[in-house]
Amino acid sequence: MSGLIDLDVIAGAKATHKYARLSASKARVVLNLIRDEDLALARDRLRFCERGAAEVVSKVLESAVANATNNEQLDADELYVAECWADEGPVLKRWRPRARGRATRIFKQTSHITVIVAQLSPEELEMREARLAASGSQTAAAARAARVAASRATTDTGEADESAPDDADDIVATADEAAEAAIDDTGEAIAAEVDAADPNDEAASEADADGLVDDGARRADVATADVADPEEDVADPEERN
Incomplete structure (x- = not known):
């Protein structure tokens, strides 16, 4: 899968980041980690890489994948990093103030980072499927x-x-x-x-009530009889003597 890729012959897409504010030598160290690698593996390596250039390269890679999926209608799961390189860009010259009115030059390196993704061949896709099936993933x-x-x-x-x-x-x-x-x-x-309810029961209830009334009247008469007349209680003094 190495070598220059002709996008007119092979299905793929390219993305370039011009005037990146890092040197080409630093970008090449990261690009060497993802060259000729499957897209999923390349993303994992860039995600866990501790170098600052990994973030810039990751953005370029995602831009290339977006171009392939949107412009070329390719499946992202069938892509791999076919080519990637970094060219030297213009040097930005700056001054650093020093003691006693002096100044020293600062040279800020820039680079142009290019990433090309292409579609895997049918044979390579079959090999990858077999490898994944064997590993259980x-x-x-x-x-x-x-x-x-x-x-x-x-x-x-x-x-x-x-x-x-x-x-x-x-x-x-x-x-x-x-x-x-x-x-x-x-x-x-x-x-x-x-x-x-039975009418006989109602009649019995009424009879019981009448009996209670008569009983109460008799008790009242007895109580009245027990109360003596005050004139009868007053006896003649001569009779008492």
Whole structure:
């Protein structure tokens, strides 16, 4: 996969960052880490690289991938870093003030960073699939599809859980309505039984009430008889003597 890539023959895309504010030698150290590597591996290496040039190179790589997916309609999972290099740019001359009115020159290096991504050949894709199958891992597309399926399953489960409390509330409300209806029916039955009471029982109740009234009257007469007349209690003094 080494060598210059002709984008007119091979499907791919290119991105260039001109006048990057770092030297070409520093950029080349990072570019050597991702050359001829799969896109996923190149991204991982740039993500964990501690050099400052890795951030700039990562932006150039993502720009090249965006050009390939948007302009060339290529699948990002089938891309690899075909070529990458850094050319020398113009030198920016600055002054550094020193003691006693002196100044020294500062030379700020710039560079032009270029990254080319291309599509893997069918043979290389088959080899990668076999390698992934042997290692038990999966491609980024398969992993993304699995995540989407898991997310949809979680969403469906959440909707079912949300509908369960509504069903429980409906069941409780139905039970309450049934209990209230049973209580109403019981009250109506009791009232009907009271209305349909035996007339003989009512007559007996009235007789008992009359008997109680007569008994009370007799007790009142006895109490009145026990109270003596005051004139009878006053005896003649001569009779007492």
